[in-house]
Amino acid sequence: MQLDTKGLTNFIDEEAIWKTVRATENPEAARVRGILDKAKEAKGLTLEETGCLLQVDDPELNEAVFETARTVKQTIYGNRMVLFAPLYITNECGNRCVYCGFKADNTELVRRTLTPEEIRQEVTVLENLGHKRLLLVYGEHPRFGADWIAETVRTVYDTVSEKSGEIRRVNINCAPLDVAGFRTLHEVGIGTYQCFQETYHTETYAALHPSGHKKHFLWRLYALHRAMEAGIDDVGMGALLGLYDHRFDILAMLTHAAELEKHFGVGPHTISFPRLEPALNADIAYNPPHPITNEQFKRLVAVLRLAVPYTGLILSTREGKTMRRELLDLGVSQLSAGSRTYPGAYADPNYDRPDVQQFCVGDNRSLEEVIQEIVHHGYIPSWCTACYRLGRTGEHFMELAKKGFIQEFCHPNSLLTFKEYLHDYAGNDTRAVGLPLVQREVDNFPAKRRDLVVSRLDRIEQGERDLYL
Incomplete structure (x- = not known):
């Protein structure tokens, strides 16, 4: 196989990146908190904003970064x-x-x-x-x-x-x-x-x-x-x-x-x-x-x-x-x-x-x-x-994810795959903690969504596999 790199250019501007790193060293607390407020909107960050957060040293601000990440996650x-x-x-x-x-x-x-x-x-x-x-x-x-x-x-x-x-x-x-x-x-x-x-x-x-x-x-x-x-x-x-x-x-x-x-x-x-x-x-x-x-x-x-x-x-x-x-x-x-x-x-x-x-x-x-x-x-x-x-x-x-799709589909689908695992592969200790978790998650679904998930979980119980929404 020929490694043809003709016409390719390096789009990684090393000088610009180092300039960003140097410009964001020791970020002020107010700047960091402003970036974290923006981050909570889950719309992403600029390179400059990312550089600031990467270089936070203050323990209190560092914990604020962690807490914001936990919330977004x-x-x-x-x-x-x-x-x-x-x-x-x-x-x-x-x-x-x-x-x-x-x-x-x-x-x-x-x-x-x-x-x-x-x-x-x-x-x-x-x-x-x-x-x-x-x-x-x-x-x-x-x-x-x-x-x-x-x-x-x-x-x-x-x-x-x-x-x-x-x-x-x-x-x-x-x-x-x-x-x-x-x-x-x-x-x-x-x-x-x-x-x-x-x-x-x-x-x-x-x-x-x-x-x-x-x-x-x-x-x-x-x-x-x-x-x-x-x-x-x-x-x-x-x-x-x-x-x-x-x-x-x-x-x-x-x-x-x-x-x-x-x-x-x-x-x-x-x-x-x-x-x-x-x-x-x-x-x-x-x-x-x-x-x-x-x-x-x-x-x-x-x-x-x-x-x-x-x-x-x-x-x-x-x-x-x-x-x-x-x-x-x-x-x-x-x-x-x-x-x-x-x-x-x-x-x-x-x-x-x-x-x-x-x-x-x-x-x-x-x-x-x-x-x-x-x-x-x-x-x-x-x-x-x-x-x-x-x-998908x-x-x-990505378009669906930004509209809350992950919670609407991926969450119930994860329960269905976990139920499969608990029935087919898990040991008794894992079932003892896993089945109650599945039930707690089902109980927290809105009523209309809950019925749909429960029906598929029941079908898995009866022997069907590879079910998803």
């Missing part, structure tokens, strides 16, 4: 929490990203690419745990093209296990493709295409990606453009925090989001913000050049929720359980659970293996353990995929 998303698992298909890679265990020159890493039968084994394990949504992850080796990736997606969708075991949403994290390649993935029915720029600072990017296709900054920067040109409505972006100054990368990522909205009428469906974690033979991963403290990280998530209120915020198992719990209230709307980060990991009884995994996992709890915790805190686990199958994606989804 609750207003838009309610208490539902979407769950998914990553499924690594291959760890073969042609890049030499200095921070990654999968880098091509890491000779100690055991390389593996799953066969179709091994993919089916992995999917069956995940289905038997109750998963319905997967993120397929591929090492970026040039020999794995769109046709092969599409075939792995078909294998996942075709794998059906006992009870209600089926994958209803397959998202993809793979190397950037050309438009024709993305069209192939769109035709096979992928959901979100996810691609992280890692850092938007070109000098740092060049130093961290010395060889392989990934060294081409502009090819990667325009990957989401090409995906959307190919018809993929939902795309996800992200930055790997710790590689460069997080203030710069967050403002640059929001610039990227605005560029997509300008060209396609809608920005990213999801944003991710992983922190650099230790990885085999990657010294920089043990000593991040720009470490971000826990307090800065929490504020960053809260500020993202205010800056792009209707964009999904994804939290991975890189973070430990305490941090993950705190971030649920501050803005996270999608959560990975029971994750394993190498090919064949879910069928491997000895899964804690640094010789094969991409990075160290901070939260090793099982899916059910995560579910029990979030239910104890009043959250409804959701595996809903209704919007994608009914065409991209710009259409």
Whole structure:
């Protein structure tokens, strides 16, 4: 595949972003409170406003940022929490990203690419745990093209296990493709295409990606453009925090989001913000050049929720359980659970293996353990995929979301998927806390809506599956 970057320009104005960062240092209290008043309207923030909030140091103002984020999160998303698992298909890679265990020159890493039968084994394990949504992850080796990736997606969708075991949403994290390649993935029915720029600072990017296709900054920067040109409505972006100054990368990522909205009428469906974690033979991963403290990280998530209120915020198992719990209230709307980060990991009884995994996992709890915790805190686990199958994606989804659609449809749909899980996969302890939560949520619905939801819950009780509004 030719990496054609002719005519592409870097729309990330580094000088302008740094000017914004410097101009918003030590923001005055009155300015911060004015921004938070605006943020409560859930209409988003400018880069200047975002820069101010990212640099709040005063403890009282910091808590005000958190409280505003909690309010906006609750207003838009309610208490539902979407769950998914990553499924690594291959760890073969042609890049030499200095921070990654999968880098091509890491000779100690055991390389593996799953066969179709091994993919089916992995999917069956995940289905038997109750998963319905997967993120397929591929090492970026040039020999794995769109046709092969599409075939792995078909294998996942075709794998059906006992009870209600089926994958209803397959998202993809793979190397950037050309438009024709993305069209192939769109035709096979992928959901979100996810691609992280890692850092938007070109000098740092060049130093961290010395060889392989990934060294081409502009090819990667325009990957989401090409995906959307190919018809993929939902795309996800992200930055790997710790590689460069997080203030710069967050403002640059929001610039990227605005560029997509300008060209396609809608920005990213999801944003991710992983922190650099230790990885085999990657010294920089043990000593991040720009470490971000826990307090800065929490504020960053809260500020993202205010800056792009209707964009999904994804939290991975890189973070430990305490941090993950705190971030649920501050803005996270999608959560990975029971994750394993190498090919064949879910069928491997000895899964804690640094010789094969991409990075160290901070939260090793099982899916059910995560579910029990979030239910104890009043959250409804959701595996809903209704919007994608009914065409409520991209710009259409955002238009509906801004009219309160998430609460009207996504909330009851989350209850339906959770009821499925409780009947088909949950243990007794999880049912003991989960079923009362479902009942409490049903009791709080308006009468007309309540009857509709109750009728579908009853149908699930009678054995029907995959019901949604």
